[in-house]
Amino acid sequence: MRNISFGLAALAVTALGVAAPVGAAASAVTAATTPAPPPAHEVVIDPKPVAAEGPLISQRSLPTPPPAPLSETFELQSLPGAKRTVYLNFVGGTVAGNVWSDDYNDGKPITVEPFSMNAPVSTAFDDQELAEVQRMWQLVAEDFAPFEVNVTTKNLGKGAIDRTAPEDDLYGTEVWITTDGPVSTNCDCGGIGQIGSLPHVYGHDYLGGAWVFTKDEGTRRPLSKDVGESISHEVGHTFGLRHHGTSTRSYYLGEWPWEPIMGANYSMPVTQWSHGEYPDANNPGQDDVAIIAAASGQEDEFGDTSATAWALDASAPVAGIIQTRTDVDAFRFTAAGNTTVAVTEGPYANLDAQLTILDENGTTVATVDPPVDTINAVEASGLDASWTAVLPSTPATYTALVTGVGSGDPRIEGKYSDYGSLGRYTISLSTESATTDPDPDPVVPDETHPLAFTHPADGKPFLDDGSARITGTGTPGATITVTATGATVGTTTVGADGMWSVQPAAGTLSAGSVTLTATEVDNGVTRTASVDVDVLDASRVPELPLVDARVLAALGVVGLAFAAFLLARRRRAHALG
Structure with a gap:
């Protein structure tokens, strides 16, 4: 167990009408009379954080970059449009006519100085101060991320904070983060807040808000850790949360690496909302998450099964x-x-x-x-x-x-x-993406059905009269495309018998020497076969003389041979020009 000593024990005071003195330093405070009796309120004073033993960080600022450009420091919102707002006021202002001015400044207005790390104190924040403001916001926004709460450094106006009636469902709380001032002087504390003031309907404006003081923080831990944890702790009070302690301590000190946010939440890297499950808990009935959720709401954005993923x-x-x-x-x-x-x-x-x-x-x-x-x-x-x-x-x-x-x-x-x-x-x-086998088995063409031309044969003439067919063999089911010197003549599919044919229209081929190419595609495998042919223009081939069928029949075989001879001579004469 680590040893952490606090300079001032926490004290909670409940008062009706005029607030009772709070702590030894508050004995000199004169109670102020308000025009109407103020509502009952319970103030919780939290001590300044004191360094603990263990692996701490001595630098005052974290080396990690802030979450947004420095120019946007006072525009940060964790959940724009949420019905609950937690406004982190680092710029200061005037507090008057509420419990803080009445109880801690004799009823006089309080001038709240801006947050500051370096002189002079002003709203002309330097880069180090802007970065730390962003980191504090980031810590508090993370603590309230499970809820419908907008943690913001932007002043959204009183309408986002005040609650004027039970049906007013748009409200929140303001936290003043400042170095010192009358409230700090009288409480001698690190932070102070009102129990349950955030959802309070009547007197919300009078009771609202919390304070965090920075003058003695960030000495052995980054300032964003000390101050950010203090802010979440005080805002927890405004939601209605009390401390998580033990039978002998007001605050549970935790043990590496964990401690509750509503305990002494300064020295551990893992701080969480608690249900008092730790040893010797003095407040196990306080369900932090349920209390904050009841005052803010929760909405699940993703499904929880494969079907709704x-x-x-x-x-x-x-x-x-x-x-x-x-x-x-x-x-x-x-x-x-x-x-x-x-x-x-x-x-x-x-x-x-x-x-x-x-x-x-x-x-x-x-x-x-x-x-x-x-x-x-x-x-x-x-x-x-x-x-x-x-x-x-x-x-x-x-x-x-x-x-x-x-x-x-x-x-x-x-x-x-x-x-x-x-x-x-x-x-x-x-x-x-899907990868390719580095050494795939090659697809072997079907050699039982070679790709070849059966007509016309290589070196033979081909009559381009629209009746002649180009035929060949190939892989059954494969696609055959026939081209003539690059121009497509026709496309077909190889039959189950391994045969294919294409019948070009008359005039498709140019007369003269032509290379016919058949390209076969089958299961991603491509094959080609070619023949050189002599294309004859049918329009220039003389017609055969009409021969009476009775004459041919009488001549028999001799007559048929003679007819073939005449045809061959005429085609040869045409080819020679």
Whole structure:
């Protein structure tokens, strides 16, 4: 167990009408009389964070880049349009006519100075201050990511904060983050808030808000860690949460790497909402998640089964949120070859992610849940989850399931359940296309049906009169395309007997020497065969004289031979020109 000592014990005071003095330093505060009796309120004073033993970070600012351009520092919104707003006021202003001015400044207005790390104190923030504002916002936004709450650095106006009637469903709270001032002087604390002021209907404006003071923070941890955790803690009070402590301590100190947000939440890298599951819990009946959800709402954005899975593509990572301990987000993807599915989280993560991969039959292929370990007060290892495999070359469909898990039995110090393992993540896919066998078996042509011309034969004449056919042999079922010196003559399919034929129309071929080529395509295999022929123009071949059939019959074989002789002489004469 680590030793952490606090300079001031936490104190909660309930008062009716005028607030009772709060703490020793508040004894000099004069109660102010308001025009109407103020509503009952309960103030919770939280001590300044004190450094603990262990792997801390001494630098005041984190080396990690801020989440947005510095020019957008006061435009940040975690969930624009949400009905609940948590406005982080770093620019200061005037507080008057509420419990803070009445109880801590004798009823006089309070001038709230802007947040500052470096002199002079002004709203002309330097780059270091702007970066730290963004990191504080990032931490608080992560804590409230499971809920319908917009954590913002932008002043959205009183309409986003005040609640004027029970039917007014658009409201929130304001947190003043400042170095010092009357409230800080009188409470001598690191933060102060009102229990349940955020959903309060009557007197919401009078009771609302919380404070975090930075003058003594960020001494041995980054300022964003100390202040950001303080903000989430105080906002938790405004939602109605009380402290998680033990029978002997107001705040549970935790053990590496875990502690509750409503405990002493400064020194551990994994801080989560709690249900008091840790040893010797003094407030096990307080269900942090249920209380905040009841005042804000939750909405699951992804299905939880293969049938309702969201499509995950290698070109576009998807951002998601685990919102409850039973929440499962499902993503469907197609992959082949070297494949990686990665679930990653940003700084200040509350989610301890588990990744499960299912095949198309729903069978579990892999479950990834790395062990969690402490790096320092801000960082822990093992919260992300990544799966890499070499899949078959044929693409197949898989489902990735993302959920939050614990690190072990929460009754053992330093361990936690899946209760508070909630928050943002990004899931991405990297995969190859279907691969080709590096040494495929060659497809051997069917040599029993060689590709060849049967007519015309190589070197023979071909009469282009529209009645002559070009014929040949080939693989049954294959496609044959015949060309004449590159020009298509005709296309056909080889018959079951291995024979094919093409009948070109008259005038298709040019007279003279022509190369006929037959190209066969079968199952991706291509073969060719060619012949050189002498194309005869039918229009220039003289007609045979009409010979009476009775004469031919009388001449018999001699007559037929004579007719053939005449035809041959005339074709030869035509060929010679």
